[in-house]
Amino acid sequence: MNNCEVFKLCREITLWRALILGEPDYAENVRTAEGPFWCPDSIEDCPRRKEMLGYTPEQIKERRETYQKQFEETSLYRQMGLDPFENVGETVDDLLLKSFGGSDDF
Incomplete structure (x- = not known):
């Protein structure tokens, strides 16, 4: 896997993480950023890049x-x-049942 592929995967996974955590502004910044500047870690120090390689x-x-x-x-x-x-x-x-005030004791 080359650096370009790793960058794309890092970006995609970071985007999913931001959306999962409910941070839409951060997710939008990640989605629209150009180049490696969206990532707080340098390429050499980024644990996600090392992991994905x-x-x-x-x-x-x-x-x-x-x-x-x-x-x-x-x-x-x-x-x-x-x-x-x-x-x-x-x-x-479980959550649907809880949200409707139901019980699973039938």
Whole structure:
């Protein structure tokens, strides 16, 4: 994997992280930035770049899918008025039931 591919992956993963954490302004800055200037770390010091240089294409695909799934879940939590980080480990079904004041004791 060359530096250009690593840069694109870093940028994409950083964008997903910003969206997951609910930081749309930061996400927009990452999305629209040109060159390596969006990243707070220098190329030599960036742990994400070093980590991704060792990834296989399959691992990169898995990581991308994981971030996308996390984003979809945190978006759903926020739409329901819940803090996604307070509800770690609860399923979407649990949260839906809770949001409607229901109980899982049938």
